[in-house]
Amino acid sequence: MNSARKENPVTDALEDYLETIYLQIRDQKFARIKDIAKARGVKSGSVSPAMKRLDELGLIKYVKREYIVLTPEGEKRARRVFARHQLLEHFFKDILNMSPGAAQKDACAMEHNLSDEAMDRFVRLFEFLEVCPEGRDLLEKFRGCSRVHHDIPCMKEDCKSAHRPEISEEEQQMSISDLQPGQSGRVTQVNGQGAIRQRLLDMGVFPRVEIEVERVAPAGDPIWIKLQGYQISLRQNEAAAVMVTRV
Amino acid sequence: MNSARKENPVTDALEDYLETIYLQIRDQKFARIKDIAKARGVKSGSVSPAMKRLDELGLIKYVKREYIVLTPEGEKRARRVFARHQLLEHFFKDILNMSPGAAQKDACAMEHNLSDEAMDRFVRLFEFLEVCPEGRDLLEKFRGCSRVHHDIPCMKEDCKSAHRPEISEEEQQMSISDLQPGQSGRVTQVNGQGAIRQRLLDMGVFPRVEIEVERVAPAGDPIWIKLQGYQISLRQNEAAAVMVTRV
């Protein structure tokens, strides 16, 4: 990461310092070494030199042993990082329904590398999902419906029946274990929970990817499939959890 | 980043090497220093020691001057990184409609830090958007509709009229420049293009955030607003681009 260090000397770590300073000034009117160290989980011996670097870059004004002040440039940069953080955290927490902890952590890891273009598109998505009535409907439905895909009983009884029939009319749904060697399919759903689901996702078994069954062991247990050009093997219970349509 | 170096010695850079090796073996049946260096944009003098590290970690089998082979452990890890890459790139490109280049770049920067939970939720989203008929409909609508929010003429004439009326019935839409000092609003849309939009997004002016107009200069030009606890100033044309509902 941050391979663009030549053009942009503000590293991820420095951006995190800026964000921390920004928030501390906002919340307690001042920022000092001790609090920054605590907030970032580092020792004060690491913060001092970082402040020196930020000062040299013109992003903060730092006189030894005094409170840290953001320059206009630094404030702009800090707000930009914080904005990205907020946007991503909102997406993870409120759209994707992640746990607050994971949303915060993922957001803070990604905020530094998000492109302007991605920011722009996320905002468009939010406008659609949270302003357009149709988008709001969609978000509602997604929230109510996403359980269906994971064997967790759906609250709305009609949810499953409302969706499935339409699908099965056009495209026959089956699991990978229903395919014969030589047949191909496109993944539509990944069922299964816990370790099985985890392993499938780690292997890149997602909706939309195409797979081809290459070989099935006599007992039907390891099933070798080709996925994105690479061969992998699935246990029977893993294969059964993956729904596909024939292609 | 990668502050979790103690528990997990496989850094982002090493993961990228693994991913590169994985793809080269897939596509050309072998991986060697030269090609890896080229693919990753580094010099061969950087790759050799990295291969030594990966070998020590048991992720590849590397005998000097011979082709590089992934161990089962390394292959698993590589596939996991690649899976994350694919998932994010798909999201950026096909859902958010980003340019292929930016989608690829953002995905490759983020793939290392994405949590398992985020993976899981992304997959649920894809299942909804690409399997459920309702999800598919609404993805369609989003694609057609997202233009509306950005002053780009919409292809479907009825798109705007289909959405707006319903909104205005319940919630009065106005721009920030219509607010009086002391009044508050919640952002619903960020219009405007180019530099104006960019600056608004950099400052964290997104849908859903609450703003309060604190002060308006005589000429109406700088408008000071409070946003997430911090005061910022907007030009008149920036303020005019931000749609809000009163709160």
Place this chain on the structure above:
DNA sequence: TCTATTTGTTAGATTCATCTACCAATGGAG
């Protein structure tokens, strides 16, 4: 077989981010 080209290795340097272990300044409390 001998040489030229390609490919990979090594050593040494740089930059960043962090640590630890001291040391220094500051500001109350008495």
Place this chain on the structure above:
DNA sequence: CTCCATTGGTAGATGAATCTAACAAATAGA
């Protein structure tokens, strides 16, 4: 005014990731 507790600063070390430049090995031509 002195002393101690809090706070911040410095030096030196570590480890990751990279570079450059010189070198070595392997391969391919002639």
